[in-house]
Amino acid sequence: MATDHQRLDSLLTSACTRFADRPALTDDTGSLTYAELAAEAAALRTELVSAGHRTADPVLVRVGNRSADLAAQLAVWQARGIVVPVHRSTPDAVLSETAERTGARLVLDVAHTAGDRTRGLGPARARVPGELDADQALVAFTSGTTGRPKGVVLSHRALTAKLRAVAEVLPFRPGDQALQVLQLNFTFGQWTSLLTLATGGTLHLLPRFDAPGVLRRLAARPADRIAVVPSMLRLVDRELSTPGTGAELSAALRASGGPRTWITGGEPLPAGLGRRLQAALPGSGIADVYGLSETSTSDFILTPDQYGTAAGTIGRPSPGVEFRIATGDGPPRPPVPGTVGELCLRTPHLMTGYLDDPAATRAAMDGDWLRTGDLATVRPADGMVELVGRKKQLISRGGAKIAPLEVERPYTQHPAGAGCLAVGVPDPMLGERVHLLFVAAPGTSPTEEELRAHGRRHLEPYQVPERVHFVTELPLGRTGKTDRAAAARLAVAATAGAGAGAETGASR
DSSP, X not given: OOOGGGOHHHHHHHHHHHTTTSEXXXXXXXXXEHHXXXXXXXXXXXXXXXTXXXXXXXXXXXXXXXXXXXXXHHHHHHTTOEEEEEEXXXXXXXXXXXXXXXXXXXXXXXXXXXXXXXEEOSOOOOOOTTTSOTTEEEEEEOOOSSSSOOEEEEEHHHHHHHHHHHHHHSOOOTTOEEEEOSOTTSXXXXXXXXXXHHTTOEEEEOSSOOHHHHHHHHHHSOOSEXXXXXXXXXXXXXXXXXXXXXXXXXXXXXXXXXXXXXXXXXXXXXXXXXXXXHHHOTTOEEEEEEOOGGGTSOOEEEOHHHHHHHTTSOBEEOTTOEEEEEOTTOOOBOOOTTOOEEEEEEOTTOOSEETXXXXXXXXXXXXXXXXXXXXEEEOTTTOOEEEEEEGGGOEEETTEEEOXXXXXXXXXXXXXXXXXXXXXXXXXXXXXXXXXXXEEOTTOOOOHHHHHHHHHHHSOGGGSOSEEEEOSSOOBOTTSOBOHHHHHHHHHHHHHHHHTTOOOTTOO
């Protein structure tokens, strides 16, 4: 059983006591001090209990980046319940399915008026013994692009330990100003919000990401940090590269000194994109974070002081995380620099398991090592870990296995590149051919042959893209990560259109 020291509600309640009069949260409706956050959570806890909440009950918490959403989560934890964050835009059918899968009987929505914020969902499914108990804090549904999302069950012990581990590496300090554009149904949004509150900072919540608006706000009201995914930084890059207004925005941001740090994660940040951002805003550092929901996130951190020499890597393990590399079908072994294999993690921050899917839980583990599905290598020069691709996303061309990130790497360094994705397109002779979706940086007009020539200078012949499709933006999934399955469909459609002599929006 988790002790008070290992519970999120104890961590946050302690912060509410220590920083009572300081501002904790702001949103587009107002603000809450830490004392007001505690009072709001207490009122919501009373509502939950009055509605029939029981110890270890999962509660669907509808979130949309409101200050009171964090109070709702704290209330559930104080009532010894389990938070299941669900965005307010989630359709009722999906909400019902989530309730069925988790066994939730109540939904909590602070957008409703006081006294009407908790409502019943009907009879819950019978619980599987031992599946959920009061030691569990959160059920986070993964953002897979195919199949049913997995419900990752995370304990208080795992999450509090991971927050403390991250705080050893990245500076989260009392009084820090943090701008939050990530949603709370995304584990990246969860940990950056919770750690800000646990350390006495002020979290400024925005309902959605809008690059021009966010940059203007940062220029007017500097923040110590903002957490983003790379697709958001591509939009920031576009704004800062816009003739006239981009230079004005860059100058205003440099004058304001903010943000101090961009924390990026969710998918690899192209090195070229990161370096352009640093050139435009030399006072802002970049922290590149890699992690899985299954391990409470933030397993590797490339700190701002390391970024200049190790951009394009995920850095080194955060405290408490061990890693090995599994090559072929072999077991996880200590990494040999330069060898590519599946990244495997061992950590005390591991999930309890996948909700209602013990077979998937067993399949994810190799002894006490979690198989991430990511291909990685250790750089011989400095020991930094570099992602190479996804094990299941390998492009199979004539028997050769090609990791998409290997193809993409030289293009992320191309001066005309603002983003790219390498995908496999079915081919009757070779199995698959390598195609590249490419977003040109503002003010540039590279040609397909120029980009293929660039590939020939940096890649093995079989890795060079055989077609380049120019797109205005990369397809994204629901959490803002690039969607490789959608990118592959786009490349297939563009190829078919070109074969028929038709122009498409994806090629030129």
